[in-house]
Amino acid sequence: MSDFHIQLEDGTGFTCGAHDTLTRAGLRAGLAMPYECNAGGCGTCRYELLSGDVEDRYPDAPALTERDRRKGRRLGCQSVPRSDLRVRINVEACAAATPVPRRLHATLTGTSDITHDIREFRFRLDEPAPFLPGQYALLEIPGVDRPRAYSMSNIADVANVADGSGEWHFQIRRVPQGRATTALFERAEPGMQLVIDGPYGNAFLREDVARDIVCVAGGSGLSPMLSIARGMAASGALAQRRLRFVMGGRTPADIGGEEQLRALAGFGANITFHPAISMPEPHSRWTGAVGFAHDIALAEAGERPADHEWYFAGPPPMVMAVESSLRNAGVPQQQLHFDRYF
Incomplete structure (x- = not known):
């Protein structure tokens, strides 16, 4: 399947792969796509499809109201293109993602329990990958239908990022009957490989603020x-x-x-x-x-x-x-x- 061109109302645009979502592809292209949770829950990434076809990964997403559905609004974080598209979406240049998110292969190196239901999972990435303190990433867990968002607990070691040996650590709470956390807590062992997509999130540390x-x-x-x-x-x-x-x-x-x-x-x-x-x-x-x-x-x-x-x-x-x-x-x-x- 080929990449598709996504055109915004103002005439600007970006390319989106056949397996990527509109929101994440736009962020990767350096655009300030509106988003927060990246999981279909907050509704920040709503947009209107003006032409073209998309696949909806989460048709029953709680962020879309009945009014949204009647007006043809969709969620950028759950929309995968199936053709070239024209969309109406609010993009603000002042909020472009930094660092730019990427999909990276990672290997689980170890785990440790933090509380009775929170466990830390430590992944080593196969490419240099900086992130800001407080950001999160999407983990594509084998056997789980959609990526899940988890925040990093460590910080990006500048020396390790430089030589490509950086690690991202996640402290994850086990959700009763949750498919993703059940897979991690019961089946994840050192050596397990998966794809990590990130970094994302706007609640990162502002080091230049003196308060x-x-x-x-x-x-x-x-x-x-x-x-x-x-x-x-x-x-x-x-x-x-x-x-x-x-x-x-x-x-x-x-x-x-x-x-x-x-x-x-x-x-x-x-x-x-x-x-x-x-x-x-x-x-x-x-x-x-x-x-x-x-x-x-x-x-x-x-x-x-x-x-x-x-x-x-x-x-x-x-x-x-x-x-x-x-x-x-x-x-x-x-x-x-x-x-x-x-």
Whole structure:
């Protein structure tokens, strides 16, 4: 099957392979395609098909409403061309993807358990591949119908990227009856090979911002928040700035990340760890905070939450609660950094 030409309303265009999606092909071409989750859940990548034919990889995607369907709107992250196309889509040059995402072959080198249901999977790539702290990638897992989005927990080692031996690490939470995580947790062994597509995501570390940072993590949202913390430590910015790291869960068994943070220079001084659980058990020996992560994070930030840069990731209800609380507290939108996952 050949590549197809995708023409935008303004006359610009790009090439899309017969197995690629409109969103990802446009990003690879250097265009600022609108997107967030890359999985059919957020709807950011909606577009209108003006001419041509596409295959819809996710016909029942929750991001499309009945009104969207009546108007012929589709999702760029789930649309694979079957002919040349003309499309109407909002492309903004100021948000072009950096680094440009690519499809890369990777080999699983090892795993380790982080909590009772989160495991780290470490992949070595066969080509140099930089990414920014806080970004995510799509894993094409053998036997699973669609790629799944997972965030990196490490940072790109500049020396390793230069010689092509870089690794991408993912801390992934097992979803009960989830096809992708069942395949990873039950069948993935060192030596397994798959394709990783990335990097993606706009919730990456802004190293040039001088404000203190608050990271708020829940579940496997721990992964990108650790990457943010590691990126801060590696940049040397923690000599002048402080990072507060809030990890929320229902019970103590859901809390992880302290061991990895303790390995960073500045832990206990400019890096502090604040675990919080929302469902303490009777007679529990838990000595940390009790409450929801967004409430604990605001309390740790003090009286001026708008003086901080905020990064957060986790289950959708937690992410929405953090965003709402921060907006109500007067934190400007441009200081909130998160990607929506569904």
